[in-house]
Amino acid sequence: MISALTSGSIKAKAREFGFDLCGIAPAERFPELAFLREWIDRGYAGEMAYMARTADRRADVRAVVPGAHSVIVTGTLYNTVPPYADDEVPPTVARISRYAWGDDYHDVLKVRLDALLAWMRAHSPEAFEARAYVDTGPVQERVYAQYAGLGWIGKNTCLINPELGSWLFLGEIISTLPLEPDAPGLDQCGACTRCLEACPTGALVDAGALDATCCISYLTIELRGGIPEPLRPALGNHVYGCDICQDVCPYNQAAPVSPDPAWQPRAGLHRPALAALWRRTDDDLRALLKGSAMTRAKLTGLRRNVAIAIGNSGDRDAMAALGEAGADRPSVNGPMVREHAR
Ligand code: SF4
Ligand code: SF4
Numbered sequence: 001m002i003s004a005l006t007s008g009s010i011k012a013k014a015r016e017f018g019f020d021l022c023g024i025a026p027a028e029r030f031p032e033l034a035f036l037r038e039w040i041d042r043g044y045a046g047e048m049a050y051m052a053r054t055a056d057r058r059a060d061v062r063a064v065v066p067g068a069h070s071v072i073v074t075g076t077l078y079n080t081v082p083p084y085a086d087d088e089v090p091p092t093v094a095r096i097s098r099y100a101w102g103d104d105y106h107d108v109l110k111v112r113l114d115a116l117l118a119w120m121r122a123h124s125p126e127a128f129e130a131r132a133y134v135d136t137g138p139v140q141e142r143v144y145a146q147y148a149g150l151g152w153i154g155k156n157t158c159l160i161n162p163e164l165g166s167w168l169f170l171g172e173i174i175s176t177l178p179l180e181p182d183a184p185g186l187d188q189c190g191a192c193t194r195c196l197e198a199c200p201t202g203a204l205v206d207a208g209a210l211d212a213t214c215c216i217s218y219l220t221i222e223l224r225g226g227i228p229e230p231l232r233p234a235l236g237n238h239v240y241g242c243d244i245c246q247d248v249c250p251y252n253q254a255a256p257v258s259p260d261p262a263w264q265p266r267a268g269l270h271r272p273a274l275a276a277l278w279r280r281t282d283d284d285l286r287a288l289l290k291g292s293a294m295t296r297a298k299l300t301g302l303r304r305n306v307a308i309a310i311g312n313s314g315d316r317d318a319m320a321a322l323g324e325a326g327a328d329r330p331s332v333n334g335p336m337v338r339e340h341a342r
Contacts, residue, residue, distance in 0.1 A: 005124050007180040013119055014074055017112045018260065020168075021075030021161060023148030023182040027068035027174065029060045032143045032153070039209070046213040048222055054138040061139055061174045065131050070179040071172050073141065073148040074116075075159070076109060078102070078263040079167035079255045081270075089237065091313040093271045094306065097217065097241025098167065100293040101265035105169045107291070108262045109134040113171045120173075130175035141170045149182035155207040156195035156245035162188055165255030166246050188251075195245035200234045204245060216242035220305045221297050226336055232308045237274065239305040240294055266292065274310050275318035278303070281328040299331040307340040 007024045014022035036051070036058055045051040057063040061071055078099055089095055099105065113132040120130070133139055142159045146152050150170075151161035158166040189207070196204045203215035212218040216238050219227050227235070246252055268288045280288065282299055289295050289302075297305070310318040322341045331337065 005120055005177060005179070007182075009123070010072060010116070010120060010179070014072075014116055017116050017119075018076070019074040019112065019116075019171075020077045020164060020258075021073075021150045023073055023145070023150050024179045025071045025073060025144045025147035025149075025184075026181045027061050027065075027071055028147075029062075030143055030147060032146075033059050033140055036140060042211075044209075044211045044213065046218055046223065047225075048212065048218075057138040058140050061144070064138055065129055065174040065176065067129065067176045068174045070177050070181070071139075071144045071148065071174050072116075072179070073145045073150055074109075074113065074171045075145065075150050075161065075164070075168040076105070076171070076260075077164050077167060077256065077258045078105065078169055078260075079165065079252075079257050080263050080265060081257070089271065091237050092274055092315040092318060093237060094239040094274050094277055094309060095237050095242075096239060096269055096272075096294070097243050099169070100240055101269050102261075102263040103291055104293045104295070105262075106134050106136060106293070109169055109171045113173060117173050120175075120177075124177070128176045130173055130177075132171070132173045134169070134171040137172075139172060139174070141172050144172060145170050145185075147181070147184045149185050152185040152187045152189070153208060154195070154249065154251075155189050155193065156204060156249060157208055157210045158246055158249075160188070160249065160251050161185075162251065163256075165252040166249060167252065167255055192250065194248045194250070198244050198248040200236065200244065201231060216244075221301070224298075224301065226339060227304065227308060233312060235305070235308050236312055237309045239274070239277070239302065239309050240297060269294070273318075274306060274313055274315065275321045278306050278310060278318065278321045278332075279324070279326075281326070282331050283328065285331075300334055300337055303331050303337045304340045307337060311340075 011022040154160045160166045201214040
């Protein structure tokens with residue numbers, strides 16, 4: 001006979017499927033969810049128009065799954081190697097956010113989350129509605145993660161778990177199942193302000209308030225056009241994302257390392273030399289990035305970022321590479337990339 005699903009049985013199964021954390025939040029309209037509208041109105045979302053388009057649905061998961069009672073939130077550690085430290089990475093080497101070193105987490109974790117949902121359906125005595133998302137749904141997943149007891153939203157806007165730190169991929173299943181919720185995570189930032197002080201562009205305008213328009217992650221990944229010139233020097237050698245406000249966080253100093261093969265750095269994406277990255281042909285770059293999260297910036301976006309990083313590096317060989325012709329690199333020939341190379 002099929003027994004009723006419980007929070008405990010779902011969490012135990014989630015661990016079997018490879019999730020490091022799993023908790024249950026009630027599907028409610030928490031006060032923190034209202035900040036999104038203010039954030040958009042302040043202009044902090046930049047060109048991420050999809051945020052405004054989906055703001056109403058993001059205000060309450062019951063707009064995504066009508067009648068939802070529970071949000072099962074999972075956390076997956078992707079920390080793989082000791083953190084980048086400023087003195088460890090020469091300016092001639094590209095910095096890439098560690099979440100993008102391995103396989104695309106959307107694909108890897110959606111398979112695992114779908115498997116968990118399939119198991120739930122097979123073991124529930126009654127039918128229920130549910131949707132599973134890994135970062136792509138109209139859901140403020142960090143808020144639900146906090147209310148599911150996975151941790152708290154730090155001043156750097158990341159979800160921090162007191163034992164695992166913040167190198168975590170989140171995923172969630174919103175369901176109509178009435179499950180026993182967990183106690184919310186408690187804020188443990190205290191008087192610390194390391195992340196606010198370390199941000200090179202001042203994008204963390206206040207505790208927990210990120211102006212994406214000057215955040216290196218937004219500029220190098222989400223922005224499709226040119227990067228404003230005044231911000232280019234602050235990019236340093238970041239060519240895809242930025243981890244600075246997480247690297248400095250005390251809760252990441254002793255973060256455990258994941259043995260999961262999916263997150264291990266691909267050869268070519270772990271500290272590649274800027275000149276070598278620029279000299280790769282388009283076909284070569286496509287092959288390197290296939291199945292990684294780095295495809296989001298598109299080839300032209302990556303070329304734009306590498307051009308800025310080369311300019312910031314002052315490396316003569318790399319700067320010479322910017323001027324080299326290459327019929328096998330059509331992505332360097334568009335006006336936007338050419339302007340950045342100049
Ligand atoms: S990701 Fe980098 S630029 Fe963005 S807020 Fe954090 S430290 Fe600042
Ligand atoms: S660096 Fe300090 S203030 Fe920032 S998120 Fe970590 S603990 Fe909180």
